[in-house]
Amino acid sequence: GISHVLTLVLQELSLLCKRDVNGVGMLYDLLGSRWLQALLKIYECLQHYLGKRPVPVTLQACALNREVVELLREAPQSGEIKELRRLLRAPHLKAALLSAHDTVAQKDFEPILPPLPDNIPENEEAMRIVCLVKNNQPLGATIKRHEITGDITVARVIHGGLADRSGLLYAGDKLVEVNGVPVEGLEPEQVINIL
Numbered sequence: 001g002i003s004h005v006l007t008l009v010l011q012e013l014s015l016l017c018k019r020d021v022n023g024v025g026m027l028y029d030l031l032g033s034r035w036l037q038a039l040l041k042i043y044e045c046l047q048h049y050l051g052k053r054p055v056p057v058t059l060q061a062c063a064l065n066r067e068v069v070e071l072l073r074e075a076p077q078s079g080e081i082k083e084l085r086r087l088l089r090a091p092h093l094k095a096a097l098l099s100a101h102d103t104v105a106q107k108d109f110e111p112i113l114p115p116l117p118d119n120i121p122e123n124e125e126a127m128r129i130v131c132l133v134k135n136n137q138p139l140g141a142t143i144k145r146h147e148i149t150g151d152i153t154v155a156r157v158i159h160g161g162l163a164d165r166s167g168l169l170y171a172g173d174k175l176v177e178v179n180g181v182p183v184e185g186l187e188p189e190q191v192i193n194i195l
Contacts, residue, residue: 006031006040056105061098127176130168139163139195143175143188151175152183152191 010031058064065088072085087093132139140161146153154163154173163169175183178194186194 006037056101059102059105061101061105062094065094065098128168128173130166132162132166132168134162137162140165141169143191145188146174152186152188 069085069088072081072088075081138161140158141163142155142158143152144155145151152175154169154171154175156171157163157169175191177183178191181194183191183194
């Protein structure tokens with residue numbers, strides 16, 4: 001992987017160092033540094049993990065749990081079966097653990113973004129889709145109507161607020177849509193109510 005390539009580069013650089021080529025010594029020291037070697041090892045481990053990402057055996061662990069409980073109810077009742085049924089029906093297993101498993105397995109935690117329109121002119125400015133989760137906290141930005149164009153824009157981003165901490169909104173950004181609602185023609189007060 002990358003460590004092998006880095007080793008080959010270091011071998012080549014060591015030959016150039018002996019010839020005293022400008023800057024090669026510094027580059028050789030940098031590429032041979034322990035922190036870079038460690039960083040590359042971490043990178044290779046992450047790449048290895050991403051290539052072999054574990055996948056869930058089932059996307060419906062809650063449904064499977066219900067099926068097993070039903071099958072156990074029909075089975076001859078022994079102490080072990082009664083104990084297993086009690087464990088499988090426990091709220092912390094059903095509601096918490098298995099429900100969380102299904103949510104992650106189905107990737108229900110990712111926001112669903114609308115598709116970009118196909119008819120964007122090539123000379124159009126770049127557009128960013130920003131997803132901020134407020135959780136009952138203020139956005140930390142003010143908006144205004146642009147004096148010339150009439151567009152709704154971000155007037156300022158308040159230092160330390162949600163918008164500032166996210167790094168996704170900047171003063172002067174034009175708002176096109178908020179929570180799926182187009183803002184063209186709306187007054188700033190109406191947009192604030194949507195936010």
